[in-house]
Amino acid sequence: MKKTLISFALAMLASSATAFAATPPDTLVVAQSLDDATSFDPAEGFELSTIQAFNSLYQRLVQSDPSNPVDLRPTLASSWTPGADNRSLTFTLRNGARFASGNPVRPEDVIFSLTRVVKLNLDPSFILTQLGWTAQNVDSQITKTADNQVTLHWTADVSPSFVLSLMSAPVSSIIDEKLADSHAVQGDSGHQWLGTHSAGSGPFSIKRYVPHEALLMAANPTSPAGAPKMKYLLIKNVPEVATRVLLVEQGDADIARNLGSDQFSALQNKPGVKPLAVPIASVYYLMFNAKANPVTGNPALWEASRYLFDYNGIANGLLKGQFSVHQTFLPDGYMGALNSNPYTYNPEKAKAILAKAGLKNVSFTLVVNNQPPYLDIAQALQASFAKAGVKVTLVPGISSEISSKVNKHNYEATVSSWGPDYFDPNSNAAAFATNPQDGSNTLAERANWDIPQLTAETRKAVALSDNKARIALYQDLQAKVQKSSPFVIGVQARQLIALRDNLKGYQQGMNPDMVFYNQVSK
16 A cells, blocks of 8 residues: 555544545545444444445355435345245356455355354344244244355245345345454354454455445455546544535545534535435434323324324425435335325314314424434424424434434324335335334334225235235235324435536445445545
8 A cells, every 4th residue: 555545544534624635546435424333244233334335355155236216236146046945046156256365255255244144143134034033933944055056045025036136235234254253252253353343246356444444445346346537535533513614625535424414504605516316215204192182192193193193394494405206105115115194284184184173272392313414304394294283392302312202102203214125126015114013113013003904905016026016015005004103204305415616426325235336436
């Protein structure tokens, strides 16, 4: 590594924002927060910072096409064949694929990568255990069937197309078994070491990671994904949004991520900077506790609330275009998303609905995260509901406090957001339209909404192999939740970033992991 880059990286680690030098031509510098990162092991990393790094460090058997995420394309697998039993998939591995270490990608690596997720049983493991895999049975469910083939079996009532979606999730990243095992401690499959290192086949590998400071990646020129155009990728921890903006304005960073609407608006006419608003798969909603009291459990209040949510005012006024109006649980861009927005802000209609139901002097408390945009949205709802004579008392708190209240059903209403855990419609359908009442803590369960029929329909959808049939069922589910449920889904978020205008080739999709730096050039 060049001495100039070493000096630059150390400066980035140690210096204040005002002391940074211009970025080197072979290094992409990204300013964002890294404070949420706990581990860069795909079996554990489930925070925004780590999820966003995984496409740079690892590959999966199949992955979404960056230009059309609904389409899954072969990656470390060259092809796959569903079994006649509808409960298996055989993957043929890509010929000649190698990890950054130089080790070949083998069926043993696939088996190691997927089974360790289940056995370590960390936060994202539920994505794979949906298949019926357990620590006790997973070794028999994933088998080598040829020198270049591996077969997955599952017992859950889910279709091969759904399993393919799960194989595209970051938790399904394929790890170099030989390298990981060489750093294993007390049989942890390299977990401790992988928290700060990488063992993948992605376009970059971790060169150095300093928690709460920076992540430095070096190009992997032999990656099956192709060599990246930049030699180094440096992600600098910059917690303050204002400082990120200053860095990209001055040219001391090439990209500034996760901006606020005010900062984004201020960059619109800045020379040398290109603001970019990318739709992301995060929907924001008002949720009532259906069993908190007779009022919050009354469908008339749910219906009236659909006319008291000032969709355009919040999306385009309050949040200055940071959000778009979206009233169904599947985000725009997802397979089967129903892009229907039939409700508009209409206090008079809401009054009539409440009066017809005999609801007078309606009031409820709304618990809310005290950070933007949640509190901003809640305050706007407080004002818009007042126009129909509905009193909303806000109870702000820190995120953990609000989550605890909602999980314990100790609330009347809340404003929150939901983003899919993997790129398949079931991720959101299972949240909004199933309540198995088994402690799985879906959103419907948190809302105390008893829906045996919708739960059965959602389970039917995930078992269907025909995508047209799946889409039809998901659209029907969305329409039912939209029309009558304790959820008032109002807006879909956009992620606001700023790029120097000399950058080319940056791609970002709607899921948090869909960040692609490998084709970026200056």
